[in-house]
Amino acid sequence: MNANVGRIVTASANQGTTAKLSARGIAKRYGATDALLPLDLDVAPGEFVTVLGPSGSGKTTLLQLVAGLVEPTAGALFIDGRDETHTPVHKRGIGVVFQSYALFPHLTVQENVCFPLQMRRIAAAELRRRTDAALEMVGLGTFRDRLPQELSGGQQQRVALARCFVYEPALILMDEPLGALDRKLRETMQIEIKRLHRDTGATIVFVTHDQEEALALSDRICLMNHGRIVQLGAPCEIYEHPASLFAADFIGISNVLRGRIGAGVLETADGPLPLPPEAPELPPGAEAALAIRPEHIELAGPLTGRITESVYAGSEFRLMATLPSGTTLVVRRSAGQDVPAIGDEVSLGWDAGRARLLTE
Ligand SMILES: Nc1ncnc2c1ncn2[C@@H]1O[C@H](COP(=O)(O)OP(=O)(O)OP(=O)(O)O)[C@@H](O)[C@H]1O
Ligand SMILES: [Mg+2]
Structure with a gap:
């Protein structure tokens, strides 16, 4: 790198x-x-x-x-x-809300939240109004008199959020x-x-x-x-x-097909795949990969795979298609599109412009 x-x-x-x-x-x-x-x-x-x-x-x-x-x-x-x-x-x-929501253990929820306002000598009426609004915002209006140890982890986190936002x-x-x-x-x-x-x-x-x-x-x-x-x-x-x-993989699911650069194609274990039109120049033989989002995979194209998994996710189906090399691709099918069954053989491809050519 x-x-x-x-x-x-x-x-x-x-x-x-x-x-x-x-x-x-x-x-x-x-x-x-x-x-x-x-x-x-x-x-x-x-x-x-x-x-x-x-x-x-x-x-x-x-x-x-x-x-x-x-x-x-x-x-x-x-x-x-x-x-x-x-x-x-x-x-x-700077207002901070940290991973471990360090609240004052001996102060109630309300006292914790209004603490930053007291530090800044905000007048009583204004202090009460802003504290109430912050507690309402995080849904803890009825917990104001509890101590932190009487709250769940999530509730403590919400107190920390209210305490940060209260003094803007x-x-x-x-x-x-x-x-x-x-x-x-x-x-x-x-x-x-x-x-x-x-x-x-x-x-x-x-x-x-x-x-x-x-x-x-x-x-x-x-x-x-x-x-x-x-x-x-x-x-x-x-x-x-x-x-x-790394970025392709970390931000959303990406399908990754690895191979080596050939003449206008990426040579993969599952056959040659077209390079995207705006691909960076890489020398022949260089190791690279194509990354394609599941929503861009179509059930037509140069690859053949078998459906090995099908998950219903409310608004869509998520299918797994396994290629002869063992690589699996995630495919999305929305309601209304036809959905192949587990065991079906399917063709797979994508609009070449949708793929990204990436290196490690
Ligand atoms: N006080 C410390 N002493 C020694 N090493 C530390 C200390 N704090 C952090 N590190 C190391 O620095 C690196 C980065 O830690 P950091 O806490 O910033 O990660 P992070 O991205 O916040 O992780 P997480 O998502 O787990 O909270 C880690 O390898 C960690 O072990
Ligand atoms: Mg961290």
Whole structure:
């Protein structure tokens, strides 16, 4: 992998306005472990950037560096154009919701939520109004007098969210804030977070390892692996134009067919497959792979496979077709389309322009 790949700066974040947040060569090393390799990142005012990546890729470390909870090994951090690399946590004016929702154990739900307002000496009536609104938002209006230990993990997480949003910070860092919630509540809270983002104009850096959540929430996704940024861009850009097999695989299911470059084709164990029209130039014999989204696979084309699995998923069927080499392809069939049965032999193909030619 290119050694400079972590140094991605997009123009969009930097045009005209001062970035809300700028990291320059920021890095963190623990003993022999590079938790974060030197990286540059600019986040524009009001932007919603999601940091996405597998466990151990450096997401939490990046947020801790921005928050000021850990000292960087190298690099600098600017907030609103000011060098805040060595500013203590409580002077950065950043709202944080962390992976472990550290609530004050001896304060009730209501006291936890209004704590940031008391710190800022907000008048009593205003304090009560905003605390009530924040508790309503997370659906904990009737839990106000409980202590954190009397709440479930998901409820504690919601208290932490309310406590962050209640004082409307201009920069909010959230590390998997919805991790302990069930699916329905998670989706409700996603909508709430989006609404709060729109209403307050806050800049949000949000960490998740859930790619659907990242696609749904973000203006841009910062995809990380092994302590580096491997791709940074709008959700549709990363989804439609993954820069690597890792990105194709991590963002949504991708079908991957590996082989070597031949004359205008990729030679695979299942036969030659056409290269996409805009494929990057690769030398003959080079190892590469075609990545194709399940929704782009059609039941017609150069490959032959056998249906080995069929799962009904409400609005669609997800089929698995196994090729002679043993490679399986995921195919989507929506309601109304004809759906082959398990054991059926099918032809498979795609519009060549839908495939991406990628290397490791
Ligand atoms: N305090 C520490 N001491 C030593 N190593 C650490 C420390 N904190 C993090 N690391 C290492 O740094 C790497 C990145 O960790 P980090 O917590 O940033 O990952 P993450 O992307 O947030 O993962 P997860 O999705 O599991 O939360 C990991 O290899 C981790 O073991
Ligand atoms: Mg983490």
